[in-house]
Amino acid sequence: MNHYLNITRLSNLIKREVLTNAKAMLIILGAISGVVLFIFTISALNKNTHGTHVPLFASTFMVTGLVLSSLAYRDLLNKNKSYAYLTLPVSNLERLISMLFITTLIYIITYIVYYFLLSTILNAFASYFTQQDFEAFDVADTIVWKTIKIYLVVQSVFLLGAASFKKFPLPLTLLTLFVASIIMVLIAVGIMAAFTYDMRLNDIDFNLPSYLDRRYGLDFERISKIVFWYLLAPFCWFVTYLKLKEKEV
Amino acid sequence: MIEINDLTFCYTRKKTILRDVNLNLPSGNVYGLLGKNGAGKSTLLKNIAGLLFPTDGECKVLxxxxxxxxxxxxREIYFIPEEFHLPALSIKRYVDIYSSFYPRFNKDQFSGYLEEYQLQPSEKLTALSYGQKKKIIIGFGLATNCALLIMDEPTNGLDIPSKSQFRKIVASSVTEDRSFIISTHQVRDVESLIDPIIILDEGEIIFNQYFEQVSKKLSFEVTPQKMNDDDILFSQSILGGYSVVMENKTGIETEADLEVLFNTIISDPKRINQIFEDTDNEN
Structure with a gap:
């Protein structure tokens, strides 16, 4: 196991990633603070004292996290940086786990704390200037945790993009997702058309999920949920590991 | 320590960079890897360091x-490419972060190099000149005390005093269980340092010999006039005469000039290797 996972090496790697990228992370947080400040100010000027923070947190959390995940392996985007990164005495599994750790656990905790502090300061300023009470950011809100759950799955796709694309990982990942969605829709429409051919001829109403359930005992919705919540992320992490393993300069 | 068997490397199907390279390099030497531009030196070094994967054959280190x-x-190799990146950290911070990956890293040794280079640990790496950065990365590589230090054009960007410092610190770091591979075009900078010499041409190893063997088998002379002799392997015009290389038939050893040796081998590798093989067979 020492060849693949060693806690000391892993913690050294996480320390290296955090310390060498701290400046970039602070710049991203600074930019996000600007966006949050802008949207919150507009909302406060419109006297929206409630329901601002949770959607604002959810959207900025998701966007920032996916940008961060896309840039996780940015050392591999630059030839000179990739020499140092790939010859660093750590395993590929540690390269994967370190980035997973940073883009999930560290990021989630940091962002929640950061947003909580930012929202508290913004509320205090807004209350001072408008003489109204603004609703505090509720960390326990179900939308907050649902967003985090979705992020944990979606970030795996962006992490895979970060390890796969040699240039522009964020736009290329988005483009790939777009193309993959179109292909999936076309396949679904094709299947649907094939199944419904006879039925359409006979003018019978057709519903693919209920047809699959009736005919083959396949619960389409359940399968989709299992694939999304339990299979997609581990699959992407595994492929990310393979991509790191086969990475050359 | 390094075992390369039938290594072939292609970037594309049509372009073969290394062809059936076989090398067996024991530890305790400073190998000089020489070759013309595009001969495949950097590609070979990257294959050794695991940064590129062989298309065929294999490369083993330790x-x-x-x-x-x-x-x-x-953790047993340290690769210093010709062009490299250093993060926006102070020298001290850089060492604190990166030294933890190398179990035999010696901080005192690194501090000694900093003193020699007249650099302060508090200095920001991004504020240093290319030459100063190069000194830092070379010093760091030496202080890792890893078994194999690979350097691609290490003296590029170093000023004249730094080149002497480089030779001094590398020479003092060689031990029986440690090796260096230096790939360079600046043969004069490392002439006194490298032994044996490996020459790569068009993706193939055409020469791999120790200086001792070179001096035994080849004779290096300077003549005032151009000589036309079948024994002359190579001759080139220099200031005040001609530098001539011949087969050493007298047994009197002369000092090998690395640049002239390189040109001699490149001009007719078959004939040179024949001389070395003949003498090997005699022995």
Whole structure:
């Protein structure tokens, strides 16, 4: 196991990633603070004292996290940086786990704390200037945790993009997702058309999920949920590991 | 320590960079890897370091397959490319972060190099000149005390005093269980340092010999006039005469000039290797 996972090496790697990228992370947080400040100010000027923070947190959390995940392996985007990164005495599994750790656990905790502090300061300023009470950011809100759950799955796709694309990982990942969605829709429409051919001829109403359930005992919705919540992320992490393993300069 | 068997490397199907390279390099030497531009030197070094994977054949360092890039292998090699990146950290911070990956890293040794280079640990790496950065990365590589230090054009960007410092610190770092591979075009900078000499041409190893053997088998002379003799392997015009290389038939050893040696081998590798093989067979 020492060849693949060693806690000391892993913690050294996480320390290296955090310390060498701290400046970039602070710049991203600074930019996000600007966006949050802008949207919150507009909302406060419109006297929206409630329901601002949770959607604002959810959207900025998701966007920032996916940008961060896309840039996780940015050392591999630059030839000179990739020499140092790939010859660093750590395993590929540690390269994967370190980035997973940073883009999930560290990021989630940091962002929640950061947003909580930012929202508290913004509320205090807004209350001072408008003489109204603004609703505090509720960390326990179900939308907050649902967003985090979705992020944990979606970030795996962006992490895979970060390890796969040699240039522009964020736009290329988005483009790939777009193309993959179109292909999936076309396949679904094709299947649907094939199944419904006879039925359409006979003018019978057709519903693919209920047809699959009736005919083959396949619960389409359940399968989709299992694939999304339990299979997609581990699959992407595994492929990310393979991509790191086969990475050359 | 390094075992390369039938290594072939292609970037594309049509372009073969290395062809059936076989090398067996024991530890305790400073190998000089020489070759013309595009001969495949950097590609070979990257294959050894596990940064590129062989298309065919294999490359092993300390019995580890380079392409596996296992941590135990990576902690025993340090690769200094010609162009490199150093993060926006102070020298001290850089050492604190990166030295933890190398179990035999010696901070006192590194501090000694900093003193020699007249650099302060508090200095920001990004504020240093290219030459100063190069000194830092070379000093760091030496202080890792890893088994194999690979340097691609290490003297590029170093000023004249720094080149002497470089030779001094590398020479003092050689031990029986440690090796260096220096790839360079600046043969004068490392002439006194490298032994044996490996010459790569058009993706193939055309020469791999120790200086001792070179001096025994080849004779280097300077003549005032151009000589036309069948024994002359190579001759080139220099200031005040001609530098001539001949087969050493007298047994009197002359000092080998690395640049002239390189040109001699490149001009007719078959004939030179024949001389070395003939003498090997005689022995």
């Amino acid at each position: 019995d580890y397959r380079s392409k596996d890039r296992l941590p135990d292998f990576l």
